[in-house]
Amino acid sequence: MSTHPTLAPEALSALEKQSIELPSWAFGNSGTRFKVFATPGTPRDPFEKISDAAQVHRLTGLAPTVALHIPWDLCDFSALRRHAEDEGVRLGTINSNTFQDDDYKFGALTHEDAAVRRKAIDHHFACIDVMHETGSRDLKIWLAEGSNYPGQADMRGRQDRLHESLQEIYDRLGDEQRLVLEYKFFEPAFYHTDVPDWGTSYTQVTALGERAMVCLDTGHHAPGTNIEFIVMQLLRLGRLGSFDFNSRFYADDDLIVGAADPFQLFRIIFEVIRGGGLNNPDVAFMLDQCHNVENKILGQIRSVLNVQEMTARALLVDQEALRAAQVAGDPLAANAVFMDAFYTDVRPSLAEWRAARGLPADPMKAQIESGYQQRIENERVGGQQAGWGA
Numbered sequence: 001m002s003t004h005p006t007l008a009p010e011a012l013s014a015l016e017k018q019s020i021e022l023p024s025w026a027f028g029n030s031g032t033r034f035k036v037f038a039t040p041g042t043p044r045d046p047f048e049k050i051s052d053a054a055q056v057h058r059l060t061g062l063a064p065t066v067a068l069h070i071p072w073d074l075c076d077f078s079a080l081r082r083h084a085e086d087e088g089v090r091l092g093t094i095n096s097n098t099f100q101d102d103d104y105k106f107g108a109l110t111h112e113d114a115a116v117r118r119k120a121i122d123h124h125f126a127c128i129d130v131m132h133e134t135g136s137r138d139l140k141i142w143l144a145e146g147s148n149y150p151g152q153a154d155m156r157g158r159q160d161r162l163h164e165s166l167q168e169i170y171d172r173l174g175d176e177q178r179l180v181l182e183y184k185f186f187e188p189a190f191y192h193t194d195v196p197d198w199g200t201s202y203t204q205v206t207a208l209g210e211r212a213m214v215c216l217d218t219g220h221h222a223p224g225t226n227i228e229f230i231v232m233q234l235l236r237l238g239r240l241g242s243f244d245f246n247s248r249f250y251a252d253d254d255l256i257v258g259a260a261d262p263f264q265l266f267r268i269i270f271e272v273i274r275g276g277g278l279n280n281p282d283v284a285f286m287l288d289q290c291h292n293v294e295n296k297i298l299g300q301i302r303s304v305l306n307v308q309e310m311t312a313r314a315l316l317v318d319q320e321a322l323r324a325a326q327v328a329g330d331p332l333a334a335n336a337v338f339m340d341a342f343y344t345d346v347r348p349s350l351a352e353w354r355a356a357r358g359l360p361a362d363p364m365k366a367q368i369e370s371g372y373q374q375r376i377e378n379e380r381v382g383g384q385q386a387g388w389g390a
């Protein structure tokens, strides 16, 4: 008899359906504004990034899709799509980039100059063309726009221009495609940001149409923010389009999801379950992370396992007992039900369950023993390693 906590059949069925999209940029070199470290075996092109992402999926069964970033992943997209299918994964969300051109110093979609706005809108049109080739559903927009000094910018005028620009982009989408607008409270602008919070993103997307949604990046909030409240509210409003999972200690650290605060990840996923967002195709689970000092493939495996483990724990919450304690006005009993689930170690149960499905019980160990890393380090010599802006 197993002494491990029992995951109910419904919980196992939910876990089996779970999918988490990997970001192509997690496999390329990245760093801070101080230094980008090169590492052996790093992909030299989008094809090698897809191969590494497929390795994560083979070992975990959790990551069947890969998000791309334009222009970092520019290539022959029909060939890339075939390569992904050959490797057993699919191409996912397309991320636009309006933060690396000199023209965008004072904004892109919000810029005072109509010619700069035109350039930024046309870039999104090009991203939509890519989506038709890759079969992607979601266009994800994160804007680096804002100002550094009080008085520098007409904040209200920028909101109006943002709406006009987004409407043009939205109107260009195919019937099955969505626009997902990400918010971030600061950085690279330090005084004001044009899409700083979920409320602004919600206001902008609801003005566009039904296929415009909010993206919640877990690293894009001020310290102490109750992120699970935002999750609850966006699900309640039917506008939570996707998560960018990662974790933060200080700013937008892009560290491994669940690393800084596993309890926060548990609380977020509890609200996802409560709000009907788990395994709901309308709510995409994605990672937005960079692995600057750790092995990138292992970093991605650890990340999807962290999400799976906290999902399993959140599925263990005794919802009836919790509801009874809430109705009875018993805070300590309600909190105890919640904490019992959080403190349950599901790792042995998940390992057994993985093995029963033909997956490695320990995907981290399986990757280390697979020889995959040695192979790519031997094969990927010459050429330019992929990284930010490459």
Ligand SMILES: [Mn+2]
Binding pocket: 142, 182, 217, 244, 288
């Ligand atoms: Mn993000």
